[in-house]
Amino acid sequence: MSVAPTIDPDHEVERRVTFLADYLAATGAAGYVLGISGGLDSTLAGRLAQLAVERRRAADAKATFVAVRLPHHVQHDEEDARAALQFIAPDEVVTFDIGATIDAIAGQVESATGVAMSDFTKGNTKARVRMVAQYALAGDRGLLVLGTDHGAEAVAGFFTKFGDGAADVLPLHGLDKGQNREVLRTLGSPEQLWRKVPTADLLDESPGQSDEDELGLSYDDIDAYLEGRDVGDDVAERIETVWSRTRHKRALPVTPQDDWWTS
Numbered sequence: 534m535s536v537a538p539t540i541d542p543d544h545e546v547e548r549r550v551t552f553l554a555d556y557l558a559a560t561g562a563a564g565y566v567l568g569i570s571g572g573l574d575s576t577l578a579g580r581l582a583q584l585a586v587e588r589r590r591a592a593d594a595k596a597t598f599v600a601v602r603l604p605h606h607v608q609h610d611e612e613d614a615r616a617a618l619q620f621i622a623p624d625e626v627v628t629f630d631i632g633a634t635i636d637a638i639a640g641q642v643e644s645a646t647g648v649a650m651s652d653f654t655k656g657n658t659k660a661r662v663r664m665v666a667q668y669a670l671a672g673d674r675g676l677l678v679l680g681t682d683h684g685a686e687a688v689a690g691f692f693t694k695f696g697d698g699a700a701d702v703l704p705l706h707g708l709d710k711g712q713n714r715e716v717l718r719t720l721g722s723p724e725q726l727w728r729k730v731p732t733a734d735l736l737d738e739s740p741g742q743s744d745e746d747e748l749g750l751s752y753d754d755i756d757a758y759l760e761g762r763d764v765g766d767d768v769a770e771r772i773e774t775v776w777s778r779t780r781h782k783r784a785l786p787v788t789p790q791d792d793w794w795t796s
């Protein structure tokens with residue numbers, strides 16, 4: 534996962550902003566788009582993107598960052614999403630309520646099959662519709678879609694395949710969860726955001742369920758494992774089991790030429 538045992542947060546800000554700015558320059562893309570949930574990963578990636586487009590503009594290039602609110606009807610942590618936007622100070626904010634689309638898909642699934650979608654699959658559908666919304670906004674404006682995948686979510690496959698896992702550019706790659714917090718804090722984020730309990734917030738039946746409750750693993754343990762610290766055999770084995778089970782999510786669609794799945 535390319536996670537280092539320790540980081541210099543200022544250096545991480547600089548190298549990731551430089552990467553995002555350089556990638557725009559090299560590709561000629563018009564800027565970035567990213568869903569902003571109020572969680573710490575999108576707050577961090579969003580702020581880095583805003584700094585990168587400002588850097589491009591300082592070099593007389595055109596570049597825009599579009600932050601997208603993507604609530605499913607009303608979001609229970611609405612206040613954090615607003616605080617995140619205030620901190621990021623994006624060039625543009627677009628709000629796209631995915632509620633009606635999800636209701637339509639769930640309704641069609643039920644009328645077509647006679648079986649209601651489970652809350653779990655509906656949750657992954659929310660993540661996929663958010664992906665569709667971001668690409669819909671990006672397509673006509675020549676923007677690139679950012680993703681917030683990082684070491685701790687990647688190793689556990691804790692993302693929706695072709696949902697939040699689908700993106701053009703991953704500015705947080707190589708950081709773990711605690712390192713994301715550290716970098717966000719260094720950027721001057723309000724404490725409510727850098728300290729926020731991580732949640733995928735995909736379930737109607739358990740709004741705001743913590744990632745750690747769902748995963749059955751703590752981010753401190755996952756981070757320790759990725760940083761090469763001793764976590765004990767039991768934790769290491771649980772992480773390796775989930776890593777193995779989710780290998781398909783970190784690969785391109787499997788083909789007859791692939792053999793990684795045989796071992």
Ligand SMILES: Nc1ncnc2c1ncn2[C@@H]1O[C@H](COP(=O)(O)OP(=O)(O)OC[C@H]2O[C@@H]([n+]3cccc(C(=O)O)c3)[C@H](O)[C@@H]2O)[C@@H](O)[C@H]1O
Nearest residue numbers: 657660686690691692693694697732733734735744747781
């Ligand atoms: N062996 C295999 N080879 C190739 N493809 C395989 C496969 N096994 C399943 N699949 C395919 O993958 C699908 C399952 O993958 P997927 O749909 O992702 O579903 P799944 O991995 O079961 O669930 C996603 C998990 O990520 C969590 N999540 C999602 C989004 C955001 C966040 C967050 O932290 O914010 C967390 C979510 O809470 C849930 O625990 C199957 O329906 C099937 O199509």
Ligand SMILES: Nc1ncnc2c1ncn2[C@@H]1O[C@H](COP(=O)(O)OP(=O)(O)OP(=O)(O)O)[C@@H](O)[C@H]1O
Nearest residue numbers: 568569570572573574575602603681697731732733
């Ligand atoms: N309600 C939402 N509004 C806008 N974007 C969202 C929403 N929920 C999820 N996303 C997008 O999906 C990504 C994955 O969600 P995830 O929960 O992993 O990240 P986060 O909410 O930014 O941080 P955390 O993991 O700490 O909760 C987010 O970074 C964001 O881009």
Ligand SMILES: [Mg+2]
Nearest residue numbers: 570572732733
């Ligand atoms: Mg979240």
